Amino acid sequence: MVDYTYTLLIPLIPFLLFIFIGLTGHKMKPIVSGLIGTSGLAIAAILSYITAIRYFWTDHLAETGYKSIKAFEITWLHLTDKLTINIGALIDPISVMMLIVITTVSLMVHIYSIGYMKGERGYHRFFSFLSLFSFSMLGLVLATNIFQMYIFWELVGVSSFLLIGFYYEKPSAVAASKKAFIVTRFADLGFLIGILILSFNTGTFDFQLLTSPTGPAITMPGGAAFMGMSVLTWSLIFIFMGGAGKSAMFPLHVWLPDAMEGPTPVSALIHAATMVVAGVYLVARLFPVYALGAPDALTVVAWVGGISSLFAAIIACTQTDIKRVLAYSTMSQIGYMMLALGVSGYGGHDGLGFMAGNFHLFTHAMFKALLFLGAGAIIHAVHSNDMKDMGGLRKYLPITHATFLIACITIAGIPPLSGFWSKDEIMVAAWHHNKILFSIEYLVAGLTAFYMFRLYFSIFWGKATHYHHTPHEAPYVMTIPLMVLAFGAVFAGFLPFNELVTSDGLPFEAHLDWSIAIPSVLIALLGIGGATAMYMKSNGLPDKLAGVFGNGYKWAYHKFYMDEVYLFVTKKIIFRYISQPVAWFDRHIVDGFMNLVARTVDNTSNLIKNFQSGRLQQYGYVFVSGAIALVLIFVYLWNF
């Protein structure tokens, strides 16, 4: 067996950086803390690449199929002999792939942030939080057991909370960070319940045991336990609830658009490329259990993914804040990944969806990080998030323009860029499984192309807006990451994912199905064409079209009133009928009882505190008169 113990360093380096920069950052020049953070991440990235090259190619693991390897494990908490919690590092195709995604995007975001955050207050705080996030995310993907994953899952949530609320002086940022934390935390409750049900019934947390086809989870006796579904199905649905919260799946997506209050590099790293795909990773990690043990739960995953992708794509067509458009686009693309996992089977060509979902995760991380960083460069130049304030920027920002265009073509799924390959595999997998989901995805592909090019044309073409000062291209420290990611976005599609990342570790034959690919490219071109007609030159078409859709447009513009629904449920129902009575009980009964006790004690002590006046002579009087009284009593007693 090959030794991978050094992979422990990959999460450990960012952790040490977090402590170091967090504790000493305020003493150094801002740029120094940025450079330290970036170089540490560079080492972690190099180690990840070495791991990937060794695991996939040089260690000759492919001949027997890629197995999962426990690089390192210690018992962290020994609670009882049966219940122990371990911490370690698990190396298998998806975790290695995630290592590459996280360290690459994180490194690019670090480099980019050196320029983007220049002159901001809390520069070192930003970098220490970035390191904390990288540590948590890397620990999450390397988790050997579901409990370790849960721990890092929460850590990721915390660092996301800290980074969304980075501009903590802005009330909207504070509200957004709170919202993100509460929504995902609520979803994580489901995750925890799922973990408890699953491990109570299987007696283990360990991923290798859980996902083994002969392991205790999959061979668990089925049968209807509750409402016609088995225990395993229920636990997996609960676990998926956690994943859906983190990955912003309908209806737990409300936090993601608001999370765009954070600095743009953070949006690129956390809310586009890495953290939000943690839910996909979770399902992929437990995939054998889903596929072999509980196909019903997998159907839920597929439908949630499909509905989310359509829902988000429709909203994305109407929004005007460029970061919000990208946020909804992220949600839609993650919906694709979930759907791909949901329609997949286990092993061989049946596992096409599994491979496609992970493939899309990989390519999406590249082009979506690129889009966000590009948006950051645009915001940096224009000082506005709203696409109404933009237009005709292609002359001012040539590099950003070129890379943004590449990313838009990629996400629209035009060959031979990476998005085409991964999206096509998803289409094929969906076609074999469920025709309704397949047609939803066709529609979403067209919508994706449309809203991305709407965004592109509104920013770079359209009317030439008059700017207060001429927008200028970002410095090289910001444009180089853009170019690197553009390179990744173009070429990531040529990686042979069907040989590397498969559901059972064995390669299978994947081929392009032209009968599905050509219509999907055509529908994407249709979307692009529509966007070109409407937005390339400023004209009245968009308003007319909005008028045609009427109420539909209004609903989509207001995000289908999801926020209002949530507010209604929480404020009008939960707060009024549950929280307020509970608060009343707490304030008047619980607190009232304690206040009563306190007041009684206070009154009693007021009564008796005069005995302790602190006046020596008063004590003397009492003492002497007492002594005399005693003497008199004794004398009286002795005489009789």
Next chain:
Amino acid sequence: MTGSIPIQYFLIISTLMFFIGIYGFLTRKNLITMLMSIELILNSVNINFVTFNKYLYPQNLQGHFFTLIIIAIAAAEAAVAIAIIINIYRNFRSIDVDNVDEMKF
């Protein structure tokens, strides 16, 4: 010589001194006066010790030694007490016990 003086005389003197001391301690507000009253109480006790030693156990010396110890301790106590009183005076500009009640309650 001493045999000719009855023991009651000594006891009366010491009792008077004791109660004069108690009275002074309880009624005076001046710390120095209170300290002097305590000295009176101590000395009345000393007289008692010596007297009972002489009249009840003339062959023993414990009473005398006790008296000597009390005198020594009273001297030390007076030194400490006066030091405290000086400090109180510095802080409160007064040595009236009724004014020194900041730490009450």
